[in-house]
Amino acid sequence: MTAATPPDARSRELFARARRVLVGGVNSPVRAMRGIGRDPLFIDRAEGPRVWDVDGGEYVDYLSTWGPAILGHAPSVVQDALREAIPRGTSYGAPTEREVRFAEAVAGAVPSIERLRMTSSGSEAVMGALRLARAATGRDVVVKTIGGYHGAIDGLLVDAGSGPTTLGVPTSPGVPAAATNSTRMVAYNDLGQAREALDGAAAMIIEPVAGNMGVVPPADGYLRGLREACDAAGALLIFDEVITGFRVAHGGAQERFGVTPDLTCFGKIIGGGLPVGAFGGRADVMAELAPEGPCYQAGTLSGNPLATSAGLAVIGALGEPGVYDRLEESGAALEEAILASGAPVTINRVGSMLTPFFTDATVTDYADATACDTERYAAFARALLGHGVYPPPSQFEAWFTGLTHTGAELAATRDALARAVEALPA
Numbered sequence: 565m566t567a568a569t570p571p572d573a574r575s576r577e578l579f580a581r582a583r584r585v586l587v588g589g590v591n592s593p594v595r596a597m598r599g600i601g602r603d604p605l606f607i608d609r610a611e612g613p614r615v616w617d618v619d620g621g622e623y624v625d626y627l628s629t630w631g632p633a634i635l636g637h638a639p640s641v642v643q644d645a646l647r648e649a650i651p652r653g654t655s656y657g658a659p660t661e662r663e664v665r666f667a668e669a670v671a672g673a674v675p676s677i678e679r680l681r682m683t684s685s686g687s688e689a690v691m692g693a694l695r696l697a698r699a700a701t702g703r704d705v706v707v708k709t710i711g712g713y714h715g716a717i718d719g720l721l722v723d724a725g726s727g728p729t730t731l732g733v734p735t736s737p738g739v740p741a742a743a744t745n746s747t748r749m750v751a752y753n754d755l756g757q758a759r760e761a762l763d764g765a766a767a768m769i770i771e772p773v774a775g776n777m778g779v780v781p782p783a784d785g786y787l788r789g790l791r792e793a794c795d796a797a798g799a800l801l802i803f804d805e806v807i808t809g810f811r812v813a814h815g816g817a818q819e820r821f822g823v824t825p826d827l828t829c830f831g832k833i834i835g836g837g838l839p840v841g842a843f844g845g846r847a848d849v850m851a852e853l854a855p856e857g858p859c860y861q862a863g864t865l866s867g868n869p870l871a872t873s874a875g876l877a878v879i880g881a882l883g884e885p886g887v888y889d890r891l892e893e894s895g896a897a898l899e900e901a902i903l904a905s906g907a908p909v910t911i912n913r914v915g916s917m918l919t920p921f922f923t924d925a926t927v928t929d930y931a932d933a934t935a936c937d938t939e940r941y942a943a944f945a946r947a948l949l950g951h952g953v954y955p956p957p958s959q960f961e962a963w964f965t966g967l968t969h970t971g972a973e974l975a976a977t978r979d980a981l982a983r984a985v986e987a988l989p990a
Contacts, residue, residue, distance in 0.1 A: 574618040575606045599958040600942040605949070610637035612968040615954060623954035624973045624980075626898070628964035630956075631775075631807050632832045634882070634891070634916070636968030641877040642836040649873035655865060662876065663867040669879045670834065670842065674815045676803075676824045680844035681853060682867040686806035686831025687715025689841035690769070692853075692861040693827045694719070696843075697767035697800045699859035700852045707761045707768040707799075709752040711930025713776035714769055714804050714829075718743035752780060752929040755789040762797035767827075772817035775807040775962045777933040778919035779912045787823040794826075800849065806831035806841070807962065810882055812915040820915070833882075836874030839865075887967065891916040894965035897974050905981035907944065907988075917962040920944075933960060940988060947984035953977055 570576060582589035590596045590604065597604045605617040613636055615625045628634070635641070649662075667680040683689045694706055694717075706719065714720045721735045722744045734744050748765065750757035752774055762768060772787055774780035794801040803825040808817040810833045818824055827845035834840055844850060852859045881887070895916035902911060902920050909920035912927055921927045922937040922944070941959040948955050953976070956963060 571621065572603075572605060572617070572619050576603065578606045578618060579603050594958055594961070597957040599938070599960075600945040602946055602949075604957075605954075612636040612638075613966060613970075613973045621952070623949070623952050624969070624976050625954045626963040626965065626969075626977075627954055627956050628966055629837060630832065631811060631917070631962070631964050632835070632837045633964070634811060634833055634966045635836075635878060636966050637837075639836075639878075639881070641881050642874045645836075645873040645877040646870060649870050652869065654870055655868055657864055660867065660869055660872070662869055662872040666867070666872040666876055666879075667844075669876060670830070670844065673810070673879065673883065674828060674844075675818055676826070676828055676846070677844040678847040679850035680842055681850065681861065682872075683841040683843065683863055684839050684865045684868070684871075685715075686804075686829060686841045687717060688863065689806070689829040689831060689843040690714045690720070690804060691717055693802050693829050693843040694767065694769065695861060696849065696852055696859050697802060697827065699857070700849045701766040701798065701800065703764060703766035703799075704746040705748060705765040706746060707748045707750060707758065707765050709770055709774070709930070710749050711752060711777035711933065712769075712771055712774060712804075714771075714806075719747055720769075722747045722749060751931070752777070753783045753786055754929070755786055755793070758790055759793045759796075762793050762799050765797060765799045767800040767802050768794055769802040769804055771804045771807065772821060772823070773808050773812060773914045773917070775917065776960065777930045778921055778927065778936075778960050779914060779917050779962045780927060780929065780933065781912060781914050782821065783928065787817075787821050791823050791825075800826040802827045802829065804829045807917070808914075810834060810879065811917060811964075813888060814882055817914075833878060834875045835871045836878040838868070838871040838874050840868065840871040840875060888915070890967055891965065894967070894969045898963065898965050898969070898977065901974060901978045901981055904978070905985045907981065907985050908940075916965045919959075919962055921959070943988055944984050947987040948980050950987075951980035951983045953980040953984075 579589050608616050608618045671677040718739045721739050748761040750761050805816045809830045813820040829843045831841040854860045899911050899913050911920050922940040938959045945955045
């Protein structure tokens with residue numbers, strides 16, 4: 565490479581090629597890195613807490629493949645499980661013992677799971693859970709929070725209404741109004757709005773710790789209040805634990821906060837990085853699903869033998885003593901490092917997931933999150949990438965630590981943070 569060659573020359577070349585054959589050059593919009601004002605880096609490999617791009621750049625990774633790399637990238641337990649599973653076939657479209665063991669492992673860890681149904685993604689799990697909730701209650705309306713993201717699902721791609729019972733309007737072209745006119749929007753952490761909106765509703769779906777407006781924890785008593793409000797309204801409470809499941813505790817956010825939902829949606833971590841999802845909960849509600857009940861849900865790749873093998877390895881590793889103490893410590897260490905850098909941020913953290921918001925105000929809902937200085941975050945993120953740290957390419961996403969983010973990675977992160985703060989615009 566000559567002095568005139570950009571350090572990301574290969575990534576630039578690949579992005580140019582990708583734009584000719586992939587829409588926007590990516591397979592998921594946020595990967596384009598437009599939120600931080602640069603083109604994407606193309607990743608070549610990952611190991612432990614680090615990733616390497618195609619130009620040889622090395623980064624301490626806090627994106628963590630949006631959460632699943634909780635054991636670090638390419639952990640040996642997952643590699644071993646896959647090496648054993650692959651020669652036995654990659655897909656059967658038929659039941660396996662591994663599915664049974666997987667469901668037993670999830671039910672043994674998560675307080676609310678009596679019965680489980682596997683899917684191929686978290687979004688698919690959410691779709692199944694919502695259909696099931698409507699079938700079980702005989703009602704159509706679903707309540708969700710403003711800024712709560714539950715997958716690119718027509719009925720949940722809804723903008724904010726003017727009040728808690730205002731019917732939503734589509735956020736994206738291509739989503740018909742009929743798909744969203746049974747969705748009610750409420751502010752996260754506003755229990756009064758939720759109580760009003762739940763009248764006649766089938767369910768309320770919520771991330772118990774918001775992770776897609778940046779990390780926003782539930783206020784004291786909020787989740788317990790939602791449980792009581794759903795019971796009073798005859799509605800089901802659905803926890804979307806696609807991010808928090810097996811992340812903030814072995815039993816997820818419901819274990820951490822002591823609130824039991826009727827249904828729970830999973831993804832990300834439970835597949836060890838392979839595409840997988842699941843939803844489950846009360847046995848009487850789950851019995852409404854086909855083939856036991858009339859509510860149809862199916863998937864050829866559901867319970868895929870590779871995904872269940874990897875997931876069993878991860879769930880088993882996360883059940884070892886002291887794992888969540890170590891994750892709590894790594895999250896606290898990253899929080900302390902960001903604060904010590906002098907970055908002008910407010911940090912929300914729950915365990916090993918956090919977000920530094922560029923604001924001096926408290927962030928308790930989507931309105932607070934969107935009031936933050938996204939331009940300064942973008943400059944901060946670009947500078948971190950330039951100094952060997954890979955943050956989420958958006959102010960509205962979670963940073964994740966894992967079991968392999970230890971002393972050396974934190975030392976490198978501290979140095980990069982100090983340099984990034986120096987590069988911030990005044």
